[in-house]
Amino acid sequence: MADAAAAAAAVPPNKDHKVGVPKLDEPQLQAGGGSAAATTKARTVESLSTTLSKYLKTIHDEVDKKYQLSTKEGLTKWLTEEQQAPLSDLETLKEGSVSHFANYFTTGLGNVMKPSQPIDTTFPLSNYFISSSHNTYLTGNQLASDSSVDAYKNVLVRGCRCVEIDVWDGEPPSSSSSEDEAAGANASKSKDKKDKKDKKEKLSLRKRLELRFGRKGSPPPEEKPKEASSAEQPTNTVERIIPWVSNSSTRAEPRVLHGFTLTSDMPFRSVCATIRDHAFEFSNLPLIVSLEVHTSPEQQDIMVEIMKHYWGGMLVDLPLDPTEPAENLKLPTLKELENKILVKVKRAAPKPLASAAKPTPLQTPAELSKPTTKESTTSDPPSSDNSDGPENATAPKAKVIESLSRLGVYFGGYSYKGLNTPEANIPTHVFSLSEKALIEVHETDPVALFTHNKNFFMRAYPKGLRLNSSNLNPSIFWRQGVQIVALNWQRWDCGMMLNEAMFAGTPGWVLKPAGYRSTSTGKTQKDAVTRHSLDLSIEFFAGQNIPLPPEEDDPKDFKPYVKVELHVEKPEERQGEPIPGGGKNTKGDIKKKTKSQRTPDPDFGREIIEFKGVKGVTEELTFVRYVLFIYSVHIPGHPTSR
Template sequence: MAAPPIKDPKLGVPKTDKPELQAGGGTASAAQKARTVDELNDTLTKYLKTLYKEVETKYKLETREGLAQWFADEQQAPASDAEKLKDGSFSQFATYFTSGAGAVMKPAEPVDESWPISNYYISSSHNTYLTGNQLASAASVDAYKNVLLRGCRCVEVDVWDGEPPSSSSSENEAEETATSSVKDKSKKEKKSLRKRLELRFGRKSSPPPGEKKEVSPLPQPAGEQRIAPWRSNSSTRAEPRVLHGYTLTKEMTFRDVCATIRDYAFVASNLPLIVSLEVHTSPEQQEIMVELMTEYWKGMLVDLPLDPAQTSEDIKLPTLKELKNKILVKVKRVSHKPADPVAKPTTLQAPVTLSPTQTNQSAQSDVTSDSSDTAAEKPPAPKPKVIEALSKLGVYFGGYHYKGLNVPEANIPTHVFSLSEKTLMEVHETNPAELFKHNKNFFMRAYPKGLRVTSSNLNPAIFWRQGVQIVALNWQRWDGGMMQNEAMFAGTSGWVLKPEGYRNTSQGTTPKDAVPHHNLDLSIEFLAGQNIPLPPEEDDPMDFKPFVKVELHVEKFQEGEGGAIPGGGASNKGDFKKKTRTQRTTNPDFGREIVEFKGVTRVTEELTFVR
């Protein structure tokens, strides 16, 4: 009997039941339920009474002056919050701490929407369609629904040529008979590799034929009229599909992705959504892509500059507030030379291409342009030229192949360079000042290197500190990278204004002199915990051993000086780590244990994180 697939506890298929309460994208921190506690157990109540006595002795909470002083000195909250404690009694004190007002995380400040869009960090997803690892997981529209409801504002779509719809005609049956021996041989050749990949990574199976998938009702965008679904007869033509090319990942139709984006794009946020396209389709299939996007996103898609008189070379980036409820396409921008007219295929024609799911020799690596780092890795397969109609949809996000920071296209206001984490680290080490200068004015996107087949994530804070606006992460993996993403975008609508020194008006030349750096002494006191859920593999609370680990994500010395970052920035673990003593219960009593960090240097408020 074959061994069961190795389960990765940090990978998970997208949640479809209240995904907005799943952390990672920032929306969970804005939910009122996430900021409140229904009740306190006896241990926590005991500590709260002790704290109340200490505060009451020092500040005299039963007086208006004492309450105001306590809020100003220790809570750093407005004096108006004192009204929430009313008479300053213990019962009101306890109510305050179980309410959202007493949460340790302050609510996010409203974003200033008046800046050009390159002055913001954007909550972004990598290979959004995947539900697990990069080699053998399923592609699902639920993945798009999940990240959009969690606050993601930049999704990725890899598009490949579709295959013609199946037919029961005798002509097709004869053709299938003639080619069956070839297909059988191909299946045998692939079987060994496929089995190994499926056993190593697992794979979500399709529902049995005839079984309908349960679909949850669509949430309605607040104050918006939903656009009526568009229908077209797609049963007589090949249509583009979405998958991770040259792997065992399961596919879905581009049409379904467009429909899901239409339905969920502006439910959690009314700020613009960027759709980053990786185009591997033929010219004919690209025309269908344009047709589908134009029709499904009608009224939302930005297909012309806000000022139609501007050209792609001199167009200026609009402000964030000018693009509310708009979908922006990021696609390769190319110059087009006149070509001989080519007859369009009939509705039954399909491009003759090698299916990206029919190759076994290349299933070991990611070969899209967004997943190759060095010549030592498998080179990307040649991609078809992007047609003009599709390229023109990249109004404010025209993708260009990165050749350097001093090439002519690097000064086009609407260009965007997409670089793997490894390439970006090399640019940082060789030309940090130019990298920082570029990212103050123009867009850059960072994505995980192709060797991260388990969907692990890069360390986003390193790239944010270089001014990179779009740091794409694998949202299906819960790791340090996604925890930092939650910290950056907690309680926001997915766009966060950069620190002042990182904006296009700043005279700063490097991160070192663009923002103030400080030393930090941090002390955290742990009281107790309650009702911690047991992991799925545990059923006895006495076998459960919880502790709290604290990590600080701070700029390294080499990073600030433009040198080589140790490990290439590949790890998303903090540099300063401490933890509490281990308990043996689901209701741990930490006994007011204190975790301290003293003399931490190179701290910047907006770009340093406590995890």
């Protein structure tokens, strides 16, 4: 709680306190991806307030009375029965005195989170949930924030195992025959750009977007006629990209940005170099790179060259068994791909071959129908939810060339046309759907969706209207068996808190519950797992050193309290019925809160929050969320919260 409040306090009051640029100073201490739970420094407390010290002494005396902590037998019994901790902790507790008891908790050994269990890596890849990022390159909102390679370093060190790169054509180098003329032209262009920038800064965001891309439905400015011999170019490309040459300093190279927005861009080469440097800094399990391709064939050729250059030795560019036919290629086990980079990229839709209707032993496909697909274009095309964001302006569609498509060895992207199409039975296919489209599939055919996700990959991503980089509720999609639930890591909200809960202390891949795996005979979400009723009691002692909000300077003028939410599967989810609110609500339906205290060091007086008889609970897919709220009361009639 203190870390979240500290992050909020560091942001100016006129900014969105939940969105921040990527931290490069020990990002592994930053929650959201699971690494913080495995980092000792993130769990330690340097000192204790007088109030907390008092409560620890009281707890020690109560435990000592029951277990006799002064004896080795008593300490061992308390550790194994109540704490469920390893006997190695005895060294810290020593003779069980009050000081050693307090030290046990401040060093992180008494962390409420159990250490994560070792991952069983012997299952095929589709049997795992994967800590995943959406629009990884952005540092803020989806419209006007900066793109940065630091964002990739940040999420990789925090435990992310699936990153996204949106790639567009780069600007060609200057072709001026005279250096002096070029310098003069550049100076003139710089002045013009500055004048235009000054004028644009005075315009609204809507007007700035219209100036750059035109109104929705109208052709973009400077649109060039189509040429039969080349793919369409992005609307903001001034000149046609010429075929590249080997010298990278004299050729146009692909760039990374969020298309049709005011976000800044950066070289694709720099992103690949950063991924190389940090891909396996936190985890040795495979990293998935999801490519959204908007580039011309010439630029795609450069993409392939750059990826092979920077990721050589790590990049999976051939099947593990090169003799296995592509149409019969099966997903390998997680163990077989340690320290490997896997590319997810668009493939052309399969032709209707007889062999496509023959399922492998791992498959349990629905009845095949006649193919209705046509050749696909972009890496992750819009789904049925394709009218609610800036990325859904008329985007140029570039056919993915064969050399780039081949890099998607085990992650071939296909346009979603249904769960009974030929491509839905290819072992190495991936469907990417927006949260809205996935909810619709769940409500129309929950059995087919659940069966598909036991054997094949699916990716969920936030809908386009989440312009402030807010997140969907990942737990809904995990319970549908979706492996890759992509989140905006630059925003600290409920979605990222749930992601932290799922992947805390893990290497970024979590084995699904038994009923969700390809080896299970379960046919629906309803019968996949055993559910229980939950009785939960949480006792609150005290807090300390809660940072003041940025506009506050008097500790007596704000009142913190803690809200506890339970994120449990709804009955409608199990039945495949419409989910209340369309799944938009990220807050838990079952919630309670403590009393508020007017101090940054609240004494909750051992207040107990209880949840009784909560039904539909399964341990692996149910989450408890704690949120620290701070109400400022120094302005009468205008309370603010953090």
